[in-house]
Each structure stands twice: as C-alpha cells, then as structure tokens.
Amino acid sequence: GENVEQHPSTLSVQEGDSAVIKCTYSDSASNYFPWYKQELGKGPQLIIDIRSNVGEKKDQRIAVTLNKTAKHFSLHITETQPEDSAVYFCAASLFNKFYFGSGTKLNVKP
Amino acid sequence: EPEVTQTPSHQVTQMGQEVILRCVPISNHLYFYWYRQILGQKVEFLVSFYNNEISEKSEIFDDQFSVERPDGSNFTLKIRSTKLEDSAMYFCASRGSAAAEAFFGQGTRLTVV
Numbered sequence: 001g002e003n004v005e006q007h008p009s010t011l012s013v014q015e016g017d018s019a020v021i022k023c024t025y026s027d028s029a030s031n032y033f034p035w036y037k038q039e040l041g042k043g044p045q046l047i048i049d050i051r052s053n054v055g056e057k058k059d060q061r062i063a064v065t066l067n068k069t070a071k072h073f074s075l076h077i078t079e080t081q082p083e084d085s086a087v088y089f090c091a092a093s094l095f096n097k098f099y100f101g102s103g104t105k106l107n108v109k110p
Numbered sequence: 111e112p113e114v115t116q117t118p119s120h121q122v123t124q125m126g127q128e129v130i131l132r133c134v135p136i137s138n139h140l141y142f143y144w145y146r147q148i149l150g151q152k153v154e155f156l157v158s159f160y161n162n163e164i165s166e167k168s169e170i171f172d173d174q175f176s177v178e179r180p181d182g183s184n185f186t187l188k189i190r191s192t193k194l195e196d197s198a199m200y201f202c203a204s205r206g207s208a209a210a211e212a213f214f215g216q217g218t219r220l221t222v223v
Contacts, residue, residue, distance in 0.1 A: 032209065034211060034212070036214070041216075042216050042217070043114075043116075043201050043214040043215050043216040043217045044153065044201070044214045045214070046211050046212070046213070049211055089153060091153075095166075096141065096158060096160075096165065096166070096208045097143075097155055097158060097166060098143075098145075098153075098155065098203075098212065099155070100145075100152050100153040100154075101152070102151070102152045103152065103153075
C-alpha cells in the first residue's frame with residue numbers, strides 16, 4: 001500500500017510569515033493529493049488539492065506543489081493569520097482510498 | 111453548502127458493548143468511507159463502501175466491525191464488542207465519484223471505558 005510521510009510535526013510562525021509543510025509518498029500510482037485542515041473538535045476540511053497531471057495549484061494565500069519524479073508535494077501558506085492555526089494533513093489517493101500523513105500542528109503567533 | 115453529518119458527536123460505552131455510529135453522507139454521493147483517528151495519531155482508513163457493498167477494508171476492520179446503508183441515506187458503522195483500544199475519533203466521508211474530492215463529517219468521539 002501507500003505510505004505518506006509528513007514534516008514537520010509542529011510549526012510555529014509569526015503572523016504574516018509563510019508556512020511550508022512537506023509530504024512524501026511511496027506509490028507512484030497515487031494520482032490525487034488533497035490537503036485537509038482540522039480545527040479542534042472538527043472533521044478534516046479540504047482546503048486545496050492537486051492531481052498528478054498538474055505541478056502547481058494556487059488558491060489565494062494557499063498553494064500546493066507536486067513533484068511526481070521525487071514523489072513529494074508541499075503546502076505553502078503565505079501571509080499567515082492566527083485563524084490559520086490548526087492541524088494540517090496531507091493525503092495521497094490510490095485506488096479510491098486515502099492515505100494520510102501524520103499531521104502538522106501549525107501555530108500562528110499574533 | 112452540502113455536508114456530511116455524524117451522530118452522536120460523543121459516545122461513551124462500556125467495554126464489550128455494541129455501538130452504532132451514524133452518518134448521513136451528502137445526497138447523490140456514491141462512495142462512502144469510515145476512517146478513525148486515535149488521539150494524536152494519523153487518520154487511518156477503515157472501510158470503503160460502494161454500490162451497497164464493501165469495496166475495500168483495512169486490517170483494522172476485523173469481524174467486530176460492520177457497515178450498513180440501511181435506508182439509502184444513512185451509513186452506519188457498528189462495533190459489536192467494543193475494546194478499550196477502539197477509543198478514537200471516527201470520521202465518515204463521502205465522494206460523488208472515485209476521482210472527486212472527499213467530504214468528511216465532524217466525527218464521533220468514541221470512548222470505551
């Protein structure tokens with residue numbers, strides 16, 4: 001099966017700075033890579049996703065990059081705000097199943 | 111905006127008891143999933159369900175677990191005889207197609223005492 005590794009496990013940034021979270025996956029057949037934000041007591045909420053035929057995707061302050069050759073993908077948040085504080089999970093989808101990374105707890109300090 | 115809803119939000123049960131976790135997926139979605147998240151750990155796949163049958167299950171999903179779509183709207187996860195290690199957040203998810211994004215419910219926190 002697929003194995004997704006995510007780093008760092010915690011990330012603390014100053015408001016206005018950028019945050020980068022990185023994930024690697026093991027199975028080159030994975031073709032869909034969503035990122036989820038999980039706030040305390042809530043379920044994972046999709047914030048951005050990318051498919052294997054695209055190298056980069058941007059949505060306002062959030063961007064995701066995918067390097068299929070190296071089998072890694074990253075989440076970039078620019079101009080971070082305190083409300084960005086949450087746990088972020090990357091995932092790789094293989095054969096209709098999601099494999100999640102271990103999560104990154106992002107703390108944006110005002 | 112359509113959403114996946116789960117009930118109850120928190121369930122406390124005694125070891126050995128049966129529990130049923132309920133989910134209402136987004137209507138017109140066809141693929142349904144249960145995931146669980148033990149405190150501080152990864153979100154883990156349990157089972158996927160399509161066309162009224164299990165399409166895939168993980169090694170976690172043993173004979174103590176079962177899923178059902180009893181009435182065309184609800185999607186349930188039953189744990190027959192709960193163990194302490196079943197304590198976790200259980201998330202239901204649904205997708206409109208195999209390639210579409212997945213929407214997750216807010217989760218049910220199961221505590222086995």
